[in-house]
Amino acid sequence: EARRYYIGIVGKYGPQVQAVLKKAAGLDIQTICSLHGPVLKENLGFYLEKYDKWSSYQPEESGVVIAYASVYGNTRNAAEYLADVLQEKGQKTVLYDLARCDKAKAVADAFRYDRLVLAGITYNGDLFPCMRSFIEGLTERNYQNRKVAIIENGTWAPMAGKLILGMFEKSKNLTFTETKVSIKSAMNAQNKEEIGKLAEELS
Template sequence: VSYNSYVILDEKTVVMDTIDVRKTEEWLKNLEKALNGRTADYLVISHMEPDHAANIQKLCAMYPDLKLVATMQTFNMLPNFFDIDRLAERKIVVKEAQTLPIGKNTLQFFMAPMVHWPEVMMTYVPEEKLLFSADAFGKFGTIDHDDDWVSEARRYYANIVGKYGVQVQNTLKKLAGLDVETICPLHGPILTDDLGRYLDLYNKWSSYTPEEDGVLIACASIYGHTEQACEKLADLLKEQGKKVEFVNLNRVPVSEAIGLAFKYSSLVLAASSYDAAVFPSMELFLLELSHKNFQNRKIALMENGSWAPTAAKTMMKYIEQMKNITLIEPVITLKSRMNAQNEEQMKDLAEQL
């Protein structure tokens, strides 16, 4: 993942956040080059998470007259991490829509609580139509590799911010009134083209609306029999004209599976029974989904158990905690491997999905 810090050069110089401790030396060299002999007048603290805030104390020591610009919640949190000399005279507490002139340009601050910590704020520069969006609109992956923005941004959103859809919706309503041509996030590339697309995706993700009408089959198989049944179901769904994606929970990082679950309208959970419950990779997936407020989906279940199937019962405990879930019947139970009856059940399931 990339960690982004920005510098504004105006009559006053502004540093927008610091950097993760693992990149301190590289960041300081880049900062010195950007300032080109000038001092740093302001440090805007968008977010206190250590991947962006690790060098606040170091920067304050380097620039004795540096002013810190942040919310009151940030200043309440700051002593938990650092001992800042003369903090009381350094701090500038900003509130909703407050402005700070820095020369030709103006900084305007908008609170974004729980996107994804309580102290988060965004900074808008109206003269440049530019938004410093904190963690919002960020993505996994590096900025020097041309990967798919949507898949990595979705995975980032679902795993980092996914729980806080209501708060993201509230923030999007604030941003709707701003004229924005450039978005500068704390992770990933600067966004300048087709911003409506990014805003639309964030609206869908934060309202738990599927991006696509399709089915994700999430499988936790032990010896391969459950996976074979999933492959059969995938073929039947494709015959129905449905878009299908398969994820092996034993092989794929759970963060990828979470991202894909946010993508599609339907989810098939297929797992082996294990220790009178469900195989651990499936339980971790469901635990993470429940943490992220996963909702508004169709879900179907397939379990496997050679003598006492328990997977479906365990999976249902998690599903019952989720909002607006349509459970597709029947629950398919395999006894070690699929049989002719299972195949007929899958045909019915495929039609319903």
């Protein structure tokens, strides 16, 4: 809950938090009285370590967040297929349906884990609104230091992959996978092979 709150409210201001933590490092801190939330009197090192990690935009855990936007279920099928392949490889995965999930939780988990897969559809030549909103929730909070993969879906003129990349053009220290997956309506055998390669690269 502290993570969700921090990322949602303070996430953009990592450099300022880092400056405060440096000033506080020399103090004998006995109690933390937060503006919102409980007064902390025990295990303060744990909380300070979390704030240091969050404000320096470092992942807390190894794992893959797969966030998808799907209209007819085909993009969801691809996301779930990738999740299954990754889990078979022993990778922790968290799956989010961006049209139905708690967006704040999805954004917080994208910061929590070190890898992110965005599975999006082309919608009126643009991204589906919930995918665009999710990415904005990341970029406005300085999302960085992660590996990102893209699965796009579009029957006539697939644009989702290019548009997702464009939304991250000002982001720092993101590594995009070499494997690109482009689906036309529904997964075929070639797409499953590509997703298998993507899973290898993410592992």
